[in-house]
Amino acid sequence: MAVSGSKEFDVKADPATVMAALVAVERLPEWSSAHKTVTVESTYDDGRPLRVRMTASVVGITDEQVVDYSYDGDKKLEWTLVSSTQQKQQDGSYILTPNADGGTHVEFALTIDPKIPVPGFLVKKAQKMALDTASKGLTKFVEG
Template sequence: MAERTESSIDIDATPGAVLDVIADFDSYPSWAGEVKKVAVLSEDGDGWADQVEFTLDAGAIKDTYVLDYDWDVTEDGTGVVSWSLVTAQVLKAMNGSYTLHGDGTSTTVTYRLAVDVKIPMLGMLKRKAEKVIIDTALKELKNRVES
């Protein structure tokens, strides 16, 4: 699963404000359309979520899965939030990251994602699905942060 898809978006907010929205998993069902339920299963010593369970309903793909998070971020919110799949029913792999770069007033967020499913699917269709997931997630993140 070496191939991945990535896209970027500029958000009119500081990296810290963007990071706050990314880290607020309990609020995802209110703004991330395909996420129906979220439960933080464990946190590290600094209060960052370590493992998070998501219930997803993305039309053809419905799944409940657990992601393991790594927070390589600085005090101002810049850096990388990455995740990897721990368990799932339909997904075989889901590795991704948000990279946040900011100038103090705005933030560029780059989202990288590689997904694999247990059912057979052409690589081209997987990349197209990843692109839709990424573009939707970035737009929803931007709308949430800037609202």
């Protein structure tokens, strides 16, 4: 059963700075405790990651996954799951909108669908952790 969640938050940095932090996927383990390893397998001509392999561990479940990233300038980053040991589906996005004060309003969305039946409370806990990491972890990483 696929579950979706979203979270909106503000970061005290312009969209280009926030996007630069998101594009630095190899640094993901610095602000996301779930991510253990991240390797960029291929890039676009501009150097931004296209295909990324990562190991993540959430609620005691370790997942080896490959995702493909796409971008709309410094406005939007999206990814979709290519392969995974634990998931049938994963789609996520960050939409970045400039604030009047020079900061960025961030809209984060994530949909996951585990391969095996997982108790609902564990899926919700994993989802909450992902949403919190996306907001608190990214904000601290960018602003810190």
